[in-house]
Amino acid sequence: MFVFKKNKTENNYDISYFYENMVILYGIRYAKNMKLFSKQDLQNLSYTALMELPEAVFWFDKDAKLFEVNNVACKKWLYSREELLRLSIFDINPNMSHDIWAAHWETKQMDRSTFESSHVRKDGSEFPVDITDIFVKLKGETYSCAIVRDISERKQKEAALRGALLEIKELKEKLEAENNYLQEEIEVQNNFGEIISNSKKFKQTLKQIEQVADTASTVLVTGESGTGKELIARALHQLSRRSNRPMIKVNCAALPANLIESELFGHEKGAFTGALSKKLGKFELADGGTLFLDEIGELPMDLQAKILRAIQEGEIESVGGHELKIVDVRIIAATNRDLQKEIAKGNFREDLFYRLNVFPIHSMPLRERKEDIPLLIRFFCEKIGSKLGKKITDIPQKLIDRLMDYDFPGNIRELENLIERAIITSRTKKLSIGDWFNTNKKIVKADNFLTLEMHQRKYITEVMKHCNWKVSGANGAANILDMPPTTLYSKLEKLQIKRSNESAD
16 A cells, blocks of 8 residues: 655664554554454554644645645644645645745655645644655655644643743843943942941931932932942842842943943944844843933933933833833932032933932032041041051041141042052151142132033043043053043043143143
8 A cells, every 4th residue: 555665774664664654563563463454444554543643734645735634633733624625735734835835845756755834724823833744655656744742731831931031041141241340349349348428417417318218219419529329228128129230330421422322321233333143222121120320411412312211201212122121220310510500501401410410419528527537537548548458556546637728629539549659658657748749729709610511520530630641551541530441531532631721731
């Protein structure tokens, strides 16, 4: 009845072929050997076994016309036998064309193949199938016998597994990105590890921190440069329920305008030139934690709308992506600018300001909390002395009085840098300040005060001159100003500070 193809390497019939037709073939051979049945009986037995197979069987002729099916094919494909036998392969397999069938018939005769495709039921529903197609000969004609298995359940499991693997991959990438970020944070740790204060005025600020820390409310920290705005943000995070998740920091002034969006929202591979791989943005890294947007007043106008949407809706979209992602992020923003003046100038969105200004906290300048100067001097002597390998045990009261008489326009950061220089130049365990520190005060009229921007320009220019215009490195201005070199370059460009202007100062 059948013509079998022998295995190419063994002098026997292909074992897998026998397994695929185990009921029919084994039954026939057994019956012949035992001489229990007539030829007609054997044909009836084979046909009955074929009809009752748990897998669907379709018989096609060379023209792709169905001429026989078993019971499972009718049941699972929702057709009657008469309806199925009026169809062709093209009616039940949407992936099959006349050209594909002709090529399939030409190359696979007297052989078998297994492949995946899809079939369509009578009700129009499409489902994935695994097909083993066997070509057989009968009375000089070649026919195709397709054993078809519904693999919907297997595909669902595979999809679930792929989804789980993708989720694991994304979690792994997120953890790696968080780890890299935290490693960077360790290298550029904040100026001091805890808030140092004995000021009655500053206690009001501490009370505000305590009031809002354990909420999800957005906080706007304002104040001059060097007053410890980031320290307040860290205190807010550490006292919150999100303290077991990271606080992710973004310095809006330190990043080029064309990279801020990618830094905040991430980007897909190939989103722009140089995007060689997918990158998670700071919003995703801060999911479940806190996002600290430092120097928010420097944010470009076109990005302010996207930040507003992310805060209001909790939704972000990566650069080059088309899928909205839900994030749970607590926002703390900080600025040394008067944002209401920036709104009047058209540099800052009013709706974003009101969304950020839910709970404002003002970080006081050092000149308004001078009673903290002695505490800070001792703290910095211990911290910096340990780092430099020099122990300071004697801090003269005259030195403390001298520093308390100074207004510190650079605030706590300026005091820390001053103490570091004093420790370096002190030859004994007694802290001393040389002639390089001048606390002479000038009496000026109110209308002659410098604006904050003018003061920044003057102060940074003086530091640059002192460092012979070297920006980075151990003796660079960025190190003295305690800011990343990229931030200093941005400040130099923004404030139009150039070495060519030195002679004009």
